[in-house]
Amino acid sequence: MDIRVQIDPFIPGALLDEFSGVQTGAGAIVSFTGLVRDLDGELQAMEIEHYPGMTEKALMQIIEEAQARWPLLGTLIVHRYGTLTANEPIMMVATASKHRKAAFEAADFLMDYLKSRAPFWKREITAQTADWVDATKADEIALKSWD
Amino acid sequence: MTLDVLYFAWVRERIGVGRETIETAASTPRALVDELRSRDTRYAMAFSDLSALRVAVDQQLTEMDASLQDVREIAFFPPMTGG
Numbered sequence: 530m531d532i533r534v535q536i537d538p539f540i541p542g543a544l545l546d547e548f549s550g551v552q553t554g555a556g557a558i559v560s561f562t563g564l565v566r567d568l569d570g571e572l573q574a575m576e577i578e579h580y581p582g583m584t585e586k587a588l589m590q591i592i593e594e595a596q597a598r599w600p601l602l603g604t605l606i607v608h609r610y611g612t613l614t615a616n617e618p619i620m621m622v623a624t625a626s627k628h629r630k631a632a633f634e635a636a637d638f639l640m641d642y643l644k645s646r647a648p649f650w651k652r653e654i655t656a657q658t659a660d661w662v663d664a665t666k667a668d669e670i671a672l673k674s675w676d
Numbered sequence: 677m678t679l680d681v682l683y684f685a686w687v688r689e690r691i692g693v694g695r696e697t698i699e700t701a702a703s704t705p706r707a708l709v710d711e712l713r714s715r716d717t718r719y720a721m722a723f724s725d726l727s728a729l730r731v732a733v734d735q736q737l738t739e740m741d742a743s744l745q746d747v748r749e750i751a752f753f754p755p756m757t758g759g
Contacts, residue, residue, distance in 0.1 A: 583735035649758030650685035664755035
């Protein structure tokens with residue numbers, strides 16, 4: 530279990546190499562990288578706020594839940610906070626398992642859970658606006674689908 | 677009891693601080709919200725729609741009617757938008 534909550538940028542490929550390099554016995558690795566959307570060129574910055582202390586605990590609980598459901602050999606969650614610009618990586622999850630199905634499903638589960646259960650809040654800054662991003666019904670529905 | 681109360685995102689902006697220490701006898705987050713609302717319009721604005729808010733007690737997501745017994749830290753914030 531590797532959890533990183535950081536202000537610094539990261540290079541998804543390098544992180545994936547690092548994650549892959551420490552797995553033993555894995556036959557499948559799945560990763561997902563989330564990027565800052567550019568809002569058709571309008572975005573000047575994305576600000577991400579989080580709740581230090583709770584964030585790490587929540588991510589750990591989400592990974593523990595995934596480990597209870599699938600036979601995972603390794604898990605990684607990295608999530609940035611602070612000020613980001615368009616197209617920068619925001620976050621990444623990676624899962625390793627013996628077979629691909631568990632790795633795919635667990636990565637999907639980790640994403641659905643961390644979207645709605647990890648204490649991060651995004652704000653999109655354009656020339657005219659500085660709006661907090663609203664949680665969507667689709668996010669809640671995705672979460673419920675794992676019940 | 678003395679509680680550390682934290683606010684995030686637009687809740688923090690409406691209240692004007694990210695963290696404060698409050699002396700209260702409230703037994704649930706909902707009771708604390710009612711008490712704060714009566715103190716100042718800033719709180720009334722931030723807490724106008726409880727269905728739009730989430731609460732964490734000692735850094736654990738919970739319900740508005742959870743017990744505040746032996747709790748040290750409580751946080752109010754909008755639904756989370758990570759990922």
